[in-house]
Amino acid sequence: MKTNLEKLEKCQTKLSVVVEPEEWKNAQQKEFKKLADQTTVPGFRKGHAPENLVKSKVNHAEVLRRAADAMIDVAYKNAIKEHQLKPYYQPELNIVKMDDDQFEFDLTFIGAPTVKLGGYKDIEVKKDKVSVSDEDVQAKIDDLIQKNAxxxxxxxxxxxxxxxxxxxxxxxxxxxxxxxxxxxxxxxxxxxxxxxxxxxxxxxxxxxxxxxxxxxxxxxxxxxxxxxxxxxxxxxxxxxxxxxLPTLNDEFVKEVDIKDVNTVDELKEHFKKEIQERKENEASEKQLQELIQLISEKAEFEVSDKMIEEEAGYMIDNFKARVEQNGLKYEDYLKMTNTDETKLLQQAKDEAMKSLRQLFVLNEIGLVENITVSDEEVDEELKKMADLYHMNLDELKKNIKDRIGQFKNDLRNNKIVKFLKENNKLS
Structure with missing residues (x-):
């Protein structure tokens, strides 16, 4: 099997494969034997009929297909091992030639981009000032009164x-x-x-x-x-x-049963603090996102079109699911809201590009700064979750065993974000 690896643009790598004639013949013979052993020929036990009798009963196209699959699998595994490829998706297959005597094909892999970071420390980002108006508080009180009507x-x-x-x-x-x-x-x-x-x-x-x-x-x-x-x-x-509507008075406040709130004045103060905290959290999150976006814009790399399309498709699928959970068909929602599906898809692609760039930049910062998460740290966080849900740690691990890797990656991202907060000027 002769192979040639070629670097393409936007994180793509093409592996061109030419299977040697003898190797191709052997692969066909191997698959033919497997099928022949499963074929019934009157007067003979399975696997014991003469080859010339079995040949007419075995689908030759199926032999070629199975032999091709075997060669593609070998090439794929060898490429991963020899060239340390880390594909994000199954490679795209292109059959160049395939007949009884020859088999040539290409595999195009898409991997993570090579990120060249710009500056990611000592960046100043100001947080929006927040305030709580009397109207904000009154709106919360009005909502509470309406809910108790x-x-x-x-x-x-x-x-x-x-x-x-x-x-x-x-x-x-x-x-x-x-x-x-x-x-x-x-x-x-x-x-x-x-x-x-x-x-x-x-x-x-x-x-x-x-x-x-x-x-x-x-x-x-x-x-x-x-x-x-x-x-x-x-x-x-x-x-x-x-x-x-109930009358707003101390008796009503006691009936709604908010902890440590017994009077109208205490209710107003409670809502004021609640709104202030929510607005502060929103302002902090906006500030953090602005910082990450600035760092992302300073980095140099390209994201594969396929990655963008896959991520955008995932976003659209999630959006469709939310629409249908509300009892609407997606097509009806588009019509009722005068939403152009092409524009919606483009918006999803733009958001996907932004999200993927930030993801790869955060990962690269983690690599450069050697930010890792140990198994002990994972266990520590899982123990907190187990205690919260009154579960045994081993039981929780068993329930989320397929998601442990993602959980560990989320913890790593949290540590990277913490590093960025500590090493930039967020005021």
Whole structure:
């Protein structure tokens, strides 16, 4: 087997392989023998029929395929061992020639880039100043009051904005019911804009036990089978409920049961500290990300297009999963939000490039500064986790054995970040 290794741009390495004719024949004969041993020829036990009889029953294309797989596997393992290649993905295979007499192929590997660091110490990054306004505190209090509101049934009244309507409804298009257009005892807050545009407004003024036909037109960017269509909803209003907000006083504060908070003034101070801490954390994280991005921009290296595409694809897949967890099809979400999929993919690629560059830069800093994580440090962190979840350490290790390597890498990244915080001017 003759091989030639060629360095390409953007972290790629091409291994060109020419299998010697004799080696190729031997590989075919070996795979033929394996298949022949599994082939039944009438009048003979498996593996004992004459070769000339077996040949007609063995698929020759399958022999070539299996022999090729064997040669590719040998070349791959030899390349990894001899050239210390550390591929990020399975190599890309290109068959150059393959017939009974010859087999030539290329394997293109993608590995980590060679990073040339710029400066990564004594960089000054200022943290945004944060403050907490009375409006910030009041918004938290208002939210708490809303969460503790109660609904009371309103008798002999008409439905108003802000009320909650308990309704049955069924939607029809051209007189035919459509899927997902029917519900019973459905609670709908009027003015929440959670229903089809125009629906809630037409309920205003109805009385309990009253029935009505509501006509709407679905938006053009709605789900595909309903987009732009006119529909009629037959609605029955069962009950009207009015939101009753609790009074903000010391008694209410005690009822919500926040530790060491018993008065309105203490509640305001509690929320002020909570908001201040959140804003400080956000400002610190933003400052750290700015530092890492500055260091990343100073470094010189290229990231493989395939890496960017793979990472962007992973981001899009995660985004799709989150959309579908909320009960929407991805395609419907794009339509409803007027989102251009091409632009979304480009944004993902831009974010992937940024993320990968930072990842490789942090790793290189770790290598240069000899930042490592020992098995003892891993055990120490796992022990904390085990204690937190009331688990035995060995039991926890068994449960996450496939993720120990990633866990160790995360700890190393945390140490690298700590090093950067200590060696730069973050003020």
């Amino acid at each position: 109660e609904l009371e049934i309103v008798e002999d009244d008409i439905l108003e904005s802000g009320n909650t309507a308990v309704i049955d409804f069924e939607g029809f298009i051209d007189g035919v019911p459509f899927e997902g257009g029917k519900a019973e005892n459905f609670s709908l807050e009027i003015g929440s804009n959670t229903f089809v545009p125009g629906f809630e407004e037409q309920l205003i003024g109805m009385k309990s036990n009253e029935e009505s036909d509501i006509k709407i037109t679905f938006p053009q960017n709605y789900v595909e089978n309903l987009s732009g269509k006119e529909a009629t909803f037959k609605v029955k209003l069962h009950e009207i409920k009015r939101k009753v």
